[in-house]
Amino acid sequence: MRDLAFLGFIAALIGLGLKRPFLFVLGYAYADIVSPQRLSYYLLNSIPGGISLIMAGLAVAAWLIADDKRDTRIAPRQGLMLLLLGYAAFTTFHADMPVDALDKWEWAWKAIAFAIFLPLALRTRLRVEAFLLVMTLSAAAIIIVGGIKTALSGGGYGALNLMVSNNSGLYEGSIISTFAIALIPVILWFARFGTVFRPDWRVKLFCGALIFACLLIPVGTEARTGLVCIAVLAVLMLRDVKRRLLYMTGATLIALVAIPLLPQSFTNRMETIQGYQADESANTRLAVWAWTLEYVQQRPFGGGFEAYVQNRIQVQTVDSRSAGDVQIVSALTQADAGRAWHSAYFEMLGEQGWPGLLLFLLIHGAGLVRMEMLRRRYRGRTDDMAWVSPLATALQNFHLVFLVGALFVAVAWQPFIWMAIAVQIGFDNWVCRRERPQSRKSWTAEAPAAAGAA
């Protein structure tokens, strides 16, 4: 039954896409994020190459054949991504773990290649919005499941069932925690400026419920990264709230009310953020990161995808407890091997070496800077560009939350973040194109006059 529903949904999408080819681009985003073949029992699994391959082919072909390519811009970041893609191909070819590397390359290259292509297709305001909407609703499929299950049962570390047992992509606990929190500013933007679903009470109700589900995801998955992300987002949003005192009081009150309602296992696990010395998982991270730093001294150009498989580490945990007047300190050393990166930065460093990490930081850094420029330039507008600064802020907040979450989760190649970067580029290009007929100069200099007048 579910198979048939999926098949009907995809057939409808393709049918609509035949008239409006941009829908194929949205179809690819959907197929890549939700991976419907993993949720279906038989039908979709029997399609060779999968739904995403079909959608990608249709999207690119439709763009090549039918789309308007006047005024196509290539942003410097697309060049950097192309460079990163070429470089990753090189390291894959020379990988320490050739078989594992090839496995990761098979999906990772598509994420970057699609992100290079996507800005070319995002050439209208509505396309930018539509793509973000599909990203949000696709992730919502997983977030709603997680949110409801957490609300009903409380979840548990590694215990929250997000529909599939194979926890990769957005279905993995820490990854969905990071992205669920990162999505909150984007959902808030939709509740104010959406045009596909105009912000009436139903849209606001849905957005509110979805944000609540997003906040429940770190509780349900007990991913500590998620809690850190919530804290970062709370601080980031302070930048743009009108009544800061009210916001801070409200946030504190919500936290005070929420804490007693949280499941005990969640509170226990979050407390280990402080006592990390006794925590094997945290110590494993530190040991893997130390190993990576040593490793790149011998392999400064990186060991290729999945190079972590070869690590051999010693994890030391120190636990001190007091029993009466006596302080009992127990130290335990465990040998471990093949532990994953547990950080996108170390993932990039270990796999792609210093050049890869540099490219990674440049791509992300440039995104933050560009969004900051748009944020400031269009702040306070009340005309038809009023949505620009809030969207730049939302995308920047998304990006910053991701970058903080990425400190603790190996998400460097997650398609979801590359899609968000591509949306930033498409949005940025769109604003540039809009401004150009009016004044080229006002783009490079601050344009206070334009802010009020246009």
Add this chain to the structure above:
Amino acid sequence: MIDNFALALSHGLLLLAAWRLFSRPDLDDDDAPPTEGPARGRGFGLRSGPGA
């Protein structure tokens, strides 16, 4: 049960979004007139229009 509810809700909204985009001329051209008709048309805040 929960899985099916979440999948139905998200996919229903995705399909509705696709349908609305299908009938928005400004999907492909910023300068195209926004969909004609009353700003708030049939149900769920839809901007109704004659289609592309």
